Amino acid sequence: MLLYEEVADRIGGMIKNGTYRAGERIPSIRALSRQMRVSVNTVMESYARLENLGMIEARPQSGYYVCSNLTDPARRSAVERVGDIAPNPVILGDVALEVMRNIANPALVPLGGGIPNSDLLPVDRLNRMLASESRRFRLQSISYPPHQGHKRLRTQIARRSLNSGCSLAPDDIVITSGCVEAMNLALQAVCRPGDTVAIGSPVYPTFLKSIQWMGLKVLEIPSSGSGMNLEVLDYAIRHNPVSACITIANFNNPLGSLMPDDRKRELVTLLAKHDIPLIEDDVYGDLAYGPVRPPSTKAFDEKGLVLYCCSFSKTLAPGYRVGWIAPGRFMEKVAQLKTLFNIATASPTQLAVAEFLTNGGYDHHLRTLRRAYARQTALAREAVSRYFPPGTRVSRPEGGYILWVEMSEGFDAFGLYEAALREGIGIAPGSIFTLGDKYKNCLRLNAAFWSERVEEALETLGCLAEKIA
Incomplete structure (x- = not known):
């Protein structure tokens, strides 16, 4: 030896x-x-x-x-009969809407929502900058900003776009009230009521709410550890009129998966072939555990068809509502819609974030945040392996703080959600991430928080799961 x-x-x-x-x-x-x-x-x-x-x-x-002895469900190939792929109108029932309200309840142990851990955010520094920038720019802080947003902030975002493989200019960007508004502007710029949107399944439920509000249809494309199944997407496009596609390629919510760079390029190329716009939500992209941030799909866009949406809600301040969109060839339409709906995004928070990006040590903060989330996600996975029933599968994300948990076939995740609520614990059952009859044995967990209280909550969940199983 x-x-x-x-x-x-x-x-x-x-x-x-x-x-x-x-x-x-x-x-x-x-x-x-x-x-x-x-x-x-x-x-x-x-x-x-x-x-x-x-x-x-x-x-x-x-x-x-x-290593944990857990199996990652996202690493398995998605199994789906392509003949079953068909667009559906979005009708979110009262139960789904109630679940989405409940998991946002601050009184619960926060394992259900997608919120970041405020204890890891630079709250005091940001608020000091908010005050100082409001004094420094007295009139700008109370005036309507340009409809595209303050130039200084757009310049900082453009400079940072190199990290995601892009080379944006300040005038390529519109500042929005968070990433949700950016996504809504993108959808409205490229779709009309009755149009069909292709999206990876399981689906982030906020997208479903937006699509329902706009009167669009959804084409759910199965996803796995390498992202959306492009073979099924290709089939679906050839057999259905698709007006747009939505992706979270970097650290998907809820799967936590990372689409490989070659698959990102393939996705952009496939959609460009059919002249279909791609709406990208990259809100978790800055939270990679490794030393290098993964590129966005926008990095492979040669025709201006990718509408790139992002925000600082997961990394700096969710309540500041500072996001942005780089809409490519749809800039004029997006800018018109932004002006129509709310004129512009609030000035004070734009000024504060611009100052933080310039002089606040954003990159150092990101390194600290990434290390914390990598550690806490690993601790949460280990707690699931220790407390949950044998056969439980848990995703192994390479960034962000979202875990996708798959229980044995026939398990009632909604029953676990109801039992957890009675114990003061919030989780997100898999049934809210689809319009179909899938993911009933799955749930999403938020690993942004770690404490003795959180570990006790996971132990309680495991005990409840044993009883339900």
Whole structure:
């Protein structure tokens, strides 16, 4: 046995006998090098071997951890009969709307919504900048800004667009009241009542509300760990009139999946072939756990057909409602709609965010936020593996803080949601993420928060799930 194999065998044995449990950190490369009196290179080879065996995983800027024994549902191929793909009108029942209201209840343990953890946001710095910028720009802070938004903010966003693989100019951008308004402007710019929108399934339910309000139809395309099934999308486009497509390619909500770059390019190319606009929600893109932010689908857009939507709601301040859209060839229409509906986005919060991007250390803040969410998501996954019934599958996201949990076939996730409510815990049952009869054994969890209270809530959920199963 070679030396690195011997080291790997010893650490692997300690994992198997329970010395290091799933989710726990193992010694760093340098620490193990000192402990076992071997070279750093030997330990690196040993850890690479254990990674290949699926026993440990590297977490960016954190170290090596024992892998959970959970299976990721998003990594399995989506199974769908293409003959079943057909557009449907959106009719959200009272139950779905009630669930969406309940999971936003601040009195519940917040495992159901998609909100960020305010304890990790630069609240004091931002509010100081809000006050100072309002004094510094006295008239601008109370006046109508340009309909596209303040130039300084658009310039900072344009400069940062290189991180997502784009090269935007300030005049390519319209500032919006959050990403939801950006998405709504995009839909209204490219669709008319009765049109069909293709979207990955499971579907972020806020999109369904917007589509219902506009009188559009939905074509649900099955999704997996590599994003929307492009083969099914191609079939659906050839057999149905599709006016637009919506995607969350980076750290999808609710799957948490990351679409590979080659699939992003393929998606943009496929839609461009049919001259179909692509509306991209990239609100989680800045929350990659790795050192490099993944590119947006906009990075592969050569025809101006991608309407790129984003915001600072997940990274800075959800209540500031500062988002933006880069609508490509649809700029004139989007700008007209923005002016028609609310003239412009509020000035004070635009000024504060612009100052934070310029002088507030946004990149340092993002690094801190990414590390925290990577750690907390791993802790939440481990808690699910410890407390939930055997056979539970949980997504393994590479960014963001959303977990998709799949229970055994026949499990009643809505029953778990109701039981959790009685215990003061909010979760999102899978049935609200589709118009069809799917995901009844699934649920979405928010891993942005971690505390003793959250772990106790997950343990309670596991006990309730055992009873329901």
